[in-house]
Amino acid sequence: xxxxxxxxxxxxxxxxxxxxxxxxxxxxxxxxxxxxxxxxxxxxxxxxxxxxxxxxxxxxxxxxxxxxxxxxxxxxxxxxxxxxxxxxxxxxxxxxxxxxxxxxxxxxxxxxxxxxxxxxxxxxxxxxxxxxxxxxxxxxxxxxxxxxxxxxxxxxxxxxxxxxxxxxxxxxxxxxxxxxxxxxxxxxxxxxxxxxxxxxxxxxxxxxxxxxxxxxxxxxxxxxxxxxxxxxxxxxxxxxxxxxxxxxxxxxxxxxxxxxxxxxxxxxxxxxxxxxxxxxxxxxxxxxxxxxxxxxxxxxxxxxxxxxxxxxxxxxxxxxxxxxxxxxxxxxxxxxxxxxxxxxxxxxxxxxxxxxxxxxxxxxxxxxxxxxxxxxxxxxxxxxxxxxxxxxxxxxxxxxxxxxxxxxxxxxxxxxxxxxxxxxxxxxxxxxxxxxxxxxxxxxxxxxxxxxxxxxxxxxxxxxxxxxxxxxxxxxxxxxxxxxxxxxxxxxxxxxxxxxxxxxxxxxxxxxxxxxxxxxxxxxxxxxxxxxxxxxxxxxxxxxxxxxxxxxxxxxxxxxxxxxxxxxxxxxxxxxxxxxxxxxxxxxxxxxxxxxxxxxxxxxxxxxxxxxxxxxxxxxxxxxxxxxxxxxxxxxxxxxxxxxxxxxxxxxxxxxxxxxxxxxxxxxxxxxxxxxxxxxxxxxxxxxxxxxxxxxxxxxxxxxxxxxxxxxxxxxxxxxxxxxxxxxxxxxxxxxxxxxxxxxxxxxxxxxxxxxxxxxxxxxxxxxxxxxxxxxxxxxxxxxxxxxxxxxxxx
Amino acid sequence: xxxxxxxxxxxxxxxxxxxxxxxxxxxxxxxxxxxxxxxxxxxxxxxxxxxxxxxxxxxxxxxxxxxxxxxxxxxxxxxxxxxxxxxxxxxxxxxxxxxxxxxxxxxxxxxxxxxxxxxxxxxxxxxxxxxxxxxxxxxxxxxxxxxxxxxxxxxxxxxxxxxxxxxx
Numbered sequence: 001x002x003x004x005x006x007x008x009x010x011x012x013x014x015x016x017x018x019x020x021x022x023x024x025x026x027x028x029x030x031x032x033x034x035x036x037x038x039x040x041x042x043x044x045x046x047x048x049x050x051x052x053x054x055x056x057x058x059x060x061x062x063x064x065x066x067x068x069x070x071x072x073x074x075x076x077x078x079x080x081x082x083x084x085x086x087x088x089x090x091x092x093x094x095x096x097x098x099x100x101x102x103x104x105x106x107x108x109x110x111x112x113x114x115x116x117x118x119x120x121x122x123x124x125x126x127x128x129x130x131x132x133x134x135x136x137x138x139x140x141x142x143x144x145x146x147x148x149x150x151x152x153x154x155x156x157x158x159x160x161x162x163x164x165x166x167x168x169x170x171x172x173x174x175x176x177x178x179x180x181x182x183x184x185x186x187x188x189x190x191x192x193x194x195x196x197x198x199x200x201x202x203x204x205x206x207x208x209x210x211x212x213x214x215x216x217x218x219x220x221x222x223x224x225x226x227x228x229x230x231x232x233x234x235x236x237x238x239x240x241x242x243x244x245x246x247x248x249x250x251x252x253x254x255x256x257x258x259x260x261x262x263x264x265x266x267x268x269x270x271x272x273x274x275x276x277x278x279x280x281x282x283x284x285x286x287x288x289x290x291x292x293x294x295x296x297x298x299x300x301x302x303x304x305x306x307x308x309x310x311x312x313x314x315x316x317x318x319x320x321x322x323x324x325x326x327x328x329x330x331x332x333x334x335x336x337x338x339x340x341x342x343x344x345x346x347x348x349x350x351x352x353x354x355x356x357x358x359x360x361x362x363x364x365x366x367x368x369x370x371x372x373x374x375x376x377x378x379x380x381x382x383x384x385x386x387x388x389x390x391x392x393x394x395x396x397x398x399x400x401x402x403x404x405x406x407x408x409x410x411x412x413x414x415x416x417x418x419x420x421x422x423x424x425x426x427x428x429x430x431x432x433x434x435x436x437x438x439x440x441x442x443x444x445x446x447x448x449x450x451x452x453x454x455x456x457x458x459x460x461x462x463x464x465x466x467x468x469x470x471x472x473x474x475x476x477x478x479x480x481x482x483x484x485x486x487x488x489x490x491x492x493x494x495x496x497x498x499x500x501x502x503x504x505x506x507x508x509x510x511x512x513x514x515x516x517x518x519x520x521x522x523x524x525x526x527x528x529x530x531x532x533x534x535x536x537x538x539x540x541x542x543x544x545x546x547x548x549x550x551x552x553x554x555x556x557x558x559x560x561x562x563x564x565x566x567x568x569x570x571x572x573x574x575x576x577x578x579x580x581x582x583x584x585x586x587x588x589x590x591x592x593x594x595x596x597x598x599x600x601x602x603x604x605x606x607x608x609x610x611x612x613x614x615x616x617x618x619x620x621x622x623x624x625x626x627x628x629x630x631x632x633x634x635x636x637x638x639x640x641x642x643x644x645x646x647x648x649x650x651x652x653x654x655x656x657x658x659x660x661x662x663x664x665x666x667x668x669x670x671x672x673x674x675x676x677x678x679x680x681x682x683x684x685x686x687x688x689x690x691x692x693x694x695x696x697x698x699x700x701x702x703x704x705x706x707x708x709x710x711x712x713x714x715x716x717x718x719x720x721x722x723x724x725x726x727x728x729x730x731x732x733x734x735x736x737x738x739x740x741x742x743x744x745x746x747x748x749x750x751x752x753x754x755x756x757x758x759x760x761x762x763x764x765x766x767x768x769x770x771x772x773x774x775x776x777x778x779x780x781x782x783x784x785x786x787x788x789x790x791x792x793x794x795x
Numbered sequence: 796x797x798x799x800x801x802x803x804x805x806x807x808x809x810x811x812x813x814x815x816x817x818x819x820x821x822x823x824x825x826x827x828x829x830x831x832x833x834x835x836x837x838x839x840x841x842x843x844x845x846x847x848x849x850x851x852x853x854x855x856x857x858x859x860x861x862x863x864x865x866x867x868x869x870x871x872x873x874x875x876x877x878x879x880x881x882x883x884x885x886x887x888x889x890x891x892x893x894x895x896x897x898x899x900x901x902x903x904x905x906x907x908x909x910x911x912x913x914x915x916x917x918x919x920x921x922x923x924x925x926x927x928x929x930x931x932x933x934x935x936x937x938x939x940x941x942x943x944x945x946x947x948x949x950x951x952x953x954x955x956x957x958x959x960x961x962x963x
Contacts, residue, residue, distance in 0.1 A: 015888055022896025023884040025830015025870035029897065032829035127813065205834045205842060205932050206897040257832075257897025258932050290835035512895030512933045678960075682891045682938060689935030713839035713930070721926035721936040726919075750935075 009525030009593075013678035016517040017531065018510070027255040030209035030224050035283035038211070039068055041273055042129035043286070044119040044136050045295065046111035049145035049367040049706020050158060053109055053138060056119060061135040066128030069280050070136065071272075072119045073106035081105065081275060084268055085240040086332040087232075089483040090170045090341055090363070098170035098363070101161035103331035105241065105268040105275075111140070112160055112330035113367050114708055115295025120272050122284055145367040145706035149196075149304045149327040152364035160330060160365040169328050169363035170337065174345050174421050180358035183319030187310035191393040197381045198776045199302035199327065199700040200693075201716055202374045204511075206257020207288040208297060210270045212277030220248050223274045227253040227539075228263045228509050229549020232486065234541050236266040236334070242275055246541075249274075253539040256511035260690070261373040262297045263511065264551045265334035269296075294711040299700050300374020302327035303340060303381045307389050315399045317352055317408050322359040322385065329370035336372045337363060342422075342482050343378030343470070343552075349419035350386045351430045351468045351644060352408040357420045367706040373551065375690055375751040379469040384776075387465040387756030391763065392772060401760075402438065405466050406431065416737075423470060425642045426737040433668045433732050434466055437646035440730060441666040446650070459653040460663075461765025465757035468644035471745035472557030474637035489636035490554070491546045492562035494523070494570050496629040498615035500608030501533040505632075507547010508559030509539050513747065514679045515555060521675050522560055522741070526567050527607060528594020545632055553745030556675065557641045557736065564740045565633035573629065574610045580621045581605055581613060641736045641744040645669035647688070647753040651761040658784025660696055660762055662725045667753065669729070672736045672744030680746045685727040687750020693719040694751075695758035699777050717777075799863040803828065804872025812859040819843045819854035821862075822869060830870040830900045834930065841929030844901035844908075845869045851908035853928070870900035873907075882957060883907050886946035887939070890960045894933035902939060905929050910947040919944055 008014055021027050058070045084103040091097055102108075107118050119136055123129035144158040151157055152167040160167055184190055211224040221244055227233050230251040238249045256263060273284045288296065304325045310318040326340035345359040376383075394401040409430045410417050417425045438444070446462045453460035473479060476487035493505035502523055508515060515538065520531035537543050550559075571591045578596035579586040588599045596605045613620055614629040650664040667684050674680050697717040701709040710716040727750075735742030755776065762778045763771055769790040774782065796811045803826060810825050822828045822845070833855055834842035843855040846868040873881040880888070883903050893899040909917070909925040917925065922943050923936065931939060941960070948954045 016891065018896070019888045019893060020880075022893055022899050023870075023880065023887055023903065024874055025828070025900050027830070027896050029829075029832070031833075032823075034827075127815070203932055204897075205840065205895065205930060206832070207834065255896065257834075258895040260932070287833075290837065290840075514894070678891050682894060682934060685935040685937045686894060686933045687935075689937075690932070712837050713835045714837045718839075718930050718932070719935075720930065721923040721940065724923075724936055726940075727935055727937050 008531045009521055010675050012521060012676065014517055014521060014531065014676055016514050017520060018514065018516045029206055029255045029257055030211060030226050031287045033211060033224055035211060035213050038283040038285055039122050039124060039280065040126040040129050041284050041286040042121050042126065042133045043117045043269065044121065044133045046107065046114060046116040046118055048111055048140050048142050049114050049147065050143040051111050051140035052143065053107060053111060053118065054141055055139040057137040058119065061121065061132040064132040064135055066124035067132045068122045069276065070119055070121050071106065071276060073104050073108040076106055076275065077108055082241045084266060085236050086337065087236065087334045087485050088338040089485065090172055090337040092171050093173050098337060099164035099168065100332060101163045105271045113369055114706060115369060117268055120276060122276060122280055147366050147368050147702035147704065147706045149302055149325050149364060152366045160367055164365050167365045169365055171362050172341050173360045175358035176356055176420065177358045179356040180319050180321050183356045184310045187318050188313040189311045189397055191309045191396050193389045193392050194306045195385060195388060196775055197301045197303040197384055198694060200300045200374055200698050201294055201700050202260045202262035202297060202300055203718060204258030204260055204262055207290055207293050208263065208267065209287040210273045211283060211285045212273035213283040214277040214281060216281055220250065221274055221278065222250045222252065223270055224252045224254065225270050226256050226263050228259040228511060228551055230509065230539055230541050231507060231547045232549055233266050233270060237271050237274065241271045250542045253509055259511045260375040261300065261377055261551060265298055265372055291712050295369055295708055298333045298370050298372035300371065301381060302371050305385050307385050309389055309393050311393065311397060315397055315404055315407055317354045319356040320348060320354050322348055324361045326361060326363045327366055327368065327371050328363050329366060329368045331370050333370035333372035336370060338483065339373050339378045344382050346421045346423050347379050347382040347470060348386060348421055350383065351410060351466050353410045355420065368702055375687060376748045377552065379748065380752045380755060383467045383752050384756045387467065388759060391760045402464060424639060425468065426639060427734045428468060428642060428644050428670060429732065429734050430466055430644060433645040433670055436730060436732055437648050437666055437668040440668065440728060441648035441664065443648065453652055459655060459765040461651050461761040463649045463757045463760025463764055465647045465753050465760065467753045468642050469748060469752045470640040470642060471553035472637050472641045473552045473554060474558065474640065476636050486548065488548055489634050490548055490558040490562045491632065491634050492559060492566045493545060493630065493632040494563065494566040496570060496611045498612055500529065500611050502527065502529050503535050503537060504563060505537045505544045506559050506563065507544055507549065508555035509550045513555060518556065518675050518679060519560065519563060522563055553747040556741065556743045557739055557745050558635060558637050560741050560743060561739045562633050562635035565635050566631045569631035569633060570629060573625065574607065576625055577610045577613055578605045638738040641672060643669060643671045643744040643746065643749050645749060645753060647757040649757040649761040651765055653765045653783060655787045658780035658787060660778055660783060662692055662758065665725050666728045667750065668732055669749045670732050670734050671746040671749060673733060673742040674731055680731065681729045683746045684729045684750040687748060688727045688754045689719055689724055690751045691754025692724060692758055695755045695776050696778050697723065797860050799859050801862055801865060801867055803867045804869060814860060816859045817855055818857045818859050818862050821859040822854060828869050828871050832897055832900060834898065839930065841905055842898050842901040844904040846904060846908065851905050870903060882949040883946045885957055886942040889957055890938045890942035890945060892934060892938040892942035898929065898931045902929050902931060906943045910943065910950050914951060916947055916951060
């Protein structure tokens with residue numbers, strides 16, 4: 001019986017359906033899968049940042065116990081295997097396309113970053129494969145390397161690719177330069193600010209893994225992979241790399257242990273194990289070790305920027321000028337080129353009514369791991385730049401930093417609001433999120449707390465960030481015109497079974513977001529089917545018609561909207577069947593939460609009555625309506641969604657050690673309609689933790705020779721429980737105006753809004769020292785250095 | 796190859812291992828108990844934590860030959876035969892202390908040992924310090940701390956059943 005009690009629909013903090021298997025050790029992550037006859041692969045990777053490969057001697061290695069095969073780049077090239085493709089093409093200022101060098105799955109003649117795969121060893125056991133990899137002899141001639149973002153453009157810098165002179169990938173711009181210059185000419189004050197957005201390693205807790213499987217009888221390939229978007233992997237790998245038609249290639253992304261962007265991309269190892277499985281005629285499993293992840297998973301951020309803000313005499317923003325260098329790494333990862341352009345520069349208006357903006361972005365190649373989207377992708381970089389700049393400008397103009405923000409906010413009656421950098425915000429209420437956050441964080445009482453800290457010899461600071469971001473990337477036609485090589489819709493199928501239970505097939509992919517619960521709540525809310533009777537199927541190209549996957553907080557805004565559209569089709573068909581069964585006109589049939597009713601009467605049919613009639617069509621208008629009750633919808637969004645809000649952070653610095661402790665963190669976010677408040681809070685808390693990590697702890701550091709210095713959990717500071725505070729989360733809802741659910745997205749707001757709030761607090765804590773800016777991460781060593789330099793100067 | 800005998804979740808197993816085989820490899824690859832995960836190679840992340848003789852150990856940092864004759868409990872061995880969750884598992888679910896689930900088995904096993912070793916209870920700050928050996932990238936730890944704080948009261952018999960989370 002389909003009765004929803006207690007309420008499980010939109011707004012309920014339903015405990016998650018997926019938790020039981022994870023809590024009992026019954027999750028099925030890629031490395032948990034074992035195929036009959038499975039072999040194991042180990043990648044031999046370059047120890048050099050830049051070198052020619054003069055010779056690879058695999059003779060001794062091939063003779064070692066258990067070794068089935070060893071392949072190098074030439075073996076793949078001999079079969080016309082394609083390079084790893086890039087999914088987004090940016091055009092230069094002059095209209096020419098970006099430099100897009102070939103990215104071979106296994107290096108061909110040259111290695112371009114530490115970790116570049118050179119050979120794959122396939123053996124009966126992983127230990128045997130590892131032993132044999134150690135026995136391969138590679139003669140390298142090391143070449144000068146370049147790792148720094150600014151260094152890449154210096155005259156005489158080592159060249160990463162012959163086809164990218166000066167290491168320039170593209171030189172792009174957006175906005176009106178002449179208008180910007182005119183605005184600056186009449187400014188009362190121009191505030192200039194330079195900063196680096198630190199390079200990060202996403203570090204999902206599950207290392208990447210892939211199993212290639214080949215059925216020699218049918219000719220079918222299957223790839224099990226740690227992916228956020230299996231259909232996109234099938235498209236990219238099948239069409240561009242291995243030349244396998246979609247009908248012969250199945251990609252399965254089962255339970256995936258976190259992604260944060262790093263599992264969006266098509267990686268070389270996926271193509272290598274799939275291709276090699278066809279060669280050795282055995283399944284091949286490859287599982288990344290953590291140190292290997294550090295040098296092969298796409299990194300995030302890595303911008304060097306200069307921003308200038310023009311103000312009038314009253315502290316109103318007249319214009320913004322930004323120049324940014326973005327590090328692409330050694331090769332272009334799947335979405336890398338769009339991150340510092342259409343996901344970054346388009347967000348530079350922030351929550352402010354900035355009349356003119358001009359931004360230039362140069363992307364550069366370096367001898368480092370490719371850089372691509374990491375939680376927030378471009379939007380954290382824009383928000384950090386803008387929100388630090390707002391604090392610096394307020395200080396220089398002698399304005400209160402909160403009042404300065406208020407004065408420049410886009411007002412509620414200005415929506416829809418067209419920014420000068422392409423985006424049109426549909427809705428928002430920045431004053432309300434600001435005021436609620438100030439109240440909750442106790443902003444007014446801060447100075448008393450600061451004084452109390454001072455009595456204990458501690459430096460207390462408070463920081464604020466008011467932000468907007470763009471989620472649910474779309475519409476397809478727009479992103480296509482901007483260089484995307486794929487559509488960005490989503491697909492949902494609703495299958496109502498004969499006795500009324502429901503299977504949902506979605507192209508979105510859950511790797512921690514709780515889709516099995518949230519999506520089931522959508523079905524419960526609209527169709528009245530209890531969540532226990534709703535199963536969500538995702539992550540398998542053989543089951544789900546199509547999909548674009550999960551990233552950019554798009555699952556609910558785009559994937560949920562596709563489900564909603566499919567449910568509308570179910571209801572429309574159901575009404576026709578119900579009209580027949582109740583001998584009424586279809587126009588008179590109403591539907592609400594599982595019940596069809598003839599308007600104004602007590603004649604009703606349940607959804608189960610209808611589904612049973614649809615599959616057992618004895619009394620059924622068979623000439624007019626097909627049997628069955630299953631509908632598929634493709635939903636292409638009309639616009640991005642624009643979550644926003646306010647984050648406030650309070651820190652205390654111990655000047656003796658330089659350690660910054662986050663005392664309080666308060667987030668008030670507008671993520672649109674909230675389906676499951678418990679899950680939304682968890683998403684925000686997790687995002688904030690990554691933002692605090694970026695601000696205080698994390699940095700991927702390359703030395704000048706291109707060696708990754710912070711290449712393990714011993715060296716790269718991941719946030720631990722003791723590093724983080726409780727994170728208070730509240731929401732203030734304005735509805736998205738252009739999708740049927742009114743939802744905006746909550747996956748990235750935490751990581752976008754928080755870094756500037758933390759850093760504004762750190763700088764505020766050091767205000768007596770005359771500190772204008774501190775670069776991320778604000779490590780104890782860095783802060784201690786600032787404090788000590790001040791003390792020495794004072795002596 | 797050396798032979799070791801382990802009692803895992805109450806069942807005795809005798810397996811042949813290489814001298815270099817890690818306990819986690821024996822559990823995952825030989826006994827097919829894949830609930831115990833490997834998240835790093837430097838003994839930092841704690842995804843592999845199991846109980847050996849009642850104490851938490853990182854199974855990636857102990858050789859199988861060192862475990863001969865020992866009693867091992869993994870995440871698969873926590874719930875009752877009828878599926879009733881251990882109070883720590885129940886608390887993790889109630890307080891939304893997991894997202895992707897990958898760190899969860901190690902986190903739960905560490906948390907249980909932490910609670911057992913602190914019969915007088917822990918403050919939230921002590922819980923945070925006690926989780927020093929376990930990394931989670933999804934939750935920000937906020938809800939993990941709340942879950943452990945709630946579970947310890949049940950495990951120490953201070954409350955008859957788990958206090959529900961505030962969120963409705």
